[in-house]
Amino acid sequence: MAGAITQNLGSLHLEEDSTAPRPELEATIQGLIERGKHLHNEVEAYVEAVLAKQKIGKVYSPVEYRNLRNDMKNELAFLQKLASSTMDPEKARHYIVSSNLLYYEALWGAAKRSSGLQSFRKYFFWDRHTAPGGKSTTKGLSLAKGSQAKNKTAALVDIVAEEGREWIRVSTVSEKRILFDLAKLGWMNDSDSEDEDMSDARNTKDDEDDEDQIDVVRNARELARAARANPIQGRPPKVHFVLTRVAAGQTPAIDKIIDKIRATGAVVQCGDDIPAAVPLESVLPQLLVDRSRKLSKTLNIDCTILLALISDISHTECPILDWYPGEVRAQIKEEAEEHLLPTHLYPAIGAHPMVCTQEAADQMNLIVQTLATDTEKLRANLLLAQGDCKSRSPKDLAEEWARASDHDVPSGFQLPLKVMSVNLDTITDGLPTVATTVAAELGPLNKSIFLYGWAENLTTLSANRGRARQIETIINEHGLKDGEDGPHIWLCGESRSLIAKHGRRR
Template structure:
């Protein structure tokens, strides 16, 4: 986390009365503990609801707040050790009061409150993104060393939300401090006349006439890294835009947002012009106390709103990949007490271990599938049946016939299939699971998608890297504008990389919609001698 140096005990930016040191210390320690308890409550909610709680990275804000608590408790202890006699305030208390007023806690509170009140689908706090060609489109986790990265070519983002599609920067800079910095850096409002028909306009600048607004000289090619006359907020806006332009999440550049709670728009023209300059980089700017005073709801509701939203782009119908067809019929997914026999393949043993703590169906697949119509391509269905017939157990074969509605289960409706399936599962089968999975013709759908331009030309490049089955699955989803659900992370990554490599300047180009399951489940009949 990167708190502003200008802090205040009121996260709304209001001027506080001057409590004595002991009162101030008690207040800050209490607030700090409250913040930690809320963060812990969110982690407990993640653990309870998510198959992988680590999908949200909240450690940085918690560790920073705990560190701040330790500092505040030490200051409070020093204050308690020196009592105040009458109205004679010891010099030590004055020094400690100043230290308390310089606490980073208001910044951490601001970040947490803004996340709770204005963000959904939290990814994490305190992430570093790079604006050069070496970022790989991903974000740098704070706990991992990146020795080959140049932090001078990066930007620190306070909140990453909406599944990575929104970056939020929080600044608790005060109006007074911002005006002081603007004056120090030489910012001023100029009147520039346009054409005869135009009114003169006010332009706020902090660069010479022969330099571009991004700080680079027109004849040097410098990227402006060494500019010392840059107001910090404008520099952050520029660097966030560069990093965002070098990053894509689901084929899109992340949206950028600044939240500046202590600044009121419409009061000071120079500050308004500064905000206009920030917005010029495509950054949404939210100012004022409204960012805190939005309608407060129950804490549990606020925390649930922060939970990951992996299904937000799902339509009414989902296209199921062969990998997940196998996962939903596997004995590993349905039976809870399969003994870890040494005759089982080591991959099966690993999956058994994972399944015991994080059941795939209940934690991941059923939440994704229920209430959706399910389809799969003819090629995926045939391949799945070939594998089941070759190495599947009797129960795995039975489930295959049930979920596909074939053989002796042909013509049965969803409730009847679910009832029969329940006899072969230790998990309560959700009544909203829509069976059977319908088999579709991918060839005609893909041909129509190409003819109507639904599938872009880059699909030819994607086709080159796909097997016949993967071609049928992912190209069908692309042509039909359906979300494909799969556990084939390797192929999905290859598709994304191919689309990016051959984007050719088309900023709106998107590949197929794909939701990737964290893990899959093999058929338990897989022989130990078979390769992974």
């Protein structure tokens, strides 16, 4: 598809002496409109799927799709307006050549080859103190076109994929244009020289070093800086460059440009390596953000999730009594809309075996003894095979669990959780150096939960947003070395309290 559009646009350069007859010009415009409609329809279908998924429940980081949607809509409107105009053919050809359809099609094609799409056309800063308004920021900003033209401390990311772990930049610059820009810079006088500065941009600290670079190299270096300044889970996002109209291994000067981009740490994909476009329906599920894809085989369950699993609020319709605390009343109202178990927890847990630390189990039991209703006490015993449920089989536990709930349990739902003993004095042994800093900032309960999951390479399910953010912030500030991984925390946006059979006063 991209090749066909390239041919259509390429045949309409203004400098050509021949002019296409009006009917041929109109046919070309109609062909571009049909391609624009196809692109727009696929993006709209994707947005509908995103909204449907996010409507199920509150989302920790909503997908930022508006730039993509608006760009596609505006491009189609531009082409349709061009078709209905009565301008002379030469002017019409000028507008066709200025169309961004080729770029948007390449961008969407790259998006469909990725997964976990988080945002589009977003700027990320590497000098956080120079963000618009003078505010320090560790996040990217969606900015109007051209608003960053004079700002040298931000890099544009076309697609934020892999739920933030991959940045994709798409370029439709042609080899002819690259060679022209090289000639303007004087590079072409000695294309075989080995004195070119091919240094790794990861060591480049002076922004002025980029002034003698062509745009695509400068963009790569800017993205490398921005990636280092915006780590996710302690690591810079991977940068992926897609050069749709560049081929490797054919022109020495072009190969040097590709090498310069790769020297920044970016992965480079050239036009001849780009797979054919695929229909949206064949890849749509992978494009949606789904944090359950990367869960470990065994799940480490935080105390907040233990309580959510046994709470009456999670399992059945609860009346709102006037003596309930405000938080409990709010959760009952929320549950009527969100349905925490079937929409959040059960899809993540599925048939995964589950464990929890002794500290998490003890904390849950302490709260159960103080506040739990009879059914909440029953679920606590079923969950950990304790008390009256100690000698029951896993099958009996699961069946009794199902009977004590209004919601269907997942196929293969495994009870009981295995309670693990943790030595807090040695829990950071073998972990990255930053784990010592994390441990120093956490109390014994959260230290046992989060560091145990980290040490055992287990996904920790938690509703403790404050602690999860604290851990993320510490790791991002201190960083991880090559080969090191941070903890994998699956953060549930909702929590559930025990409902309390006896009066907890507001």
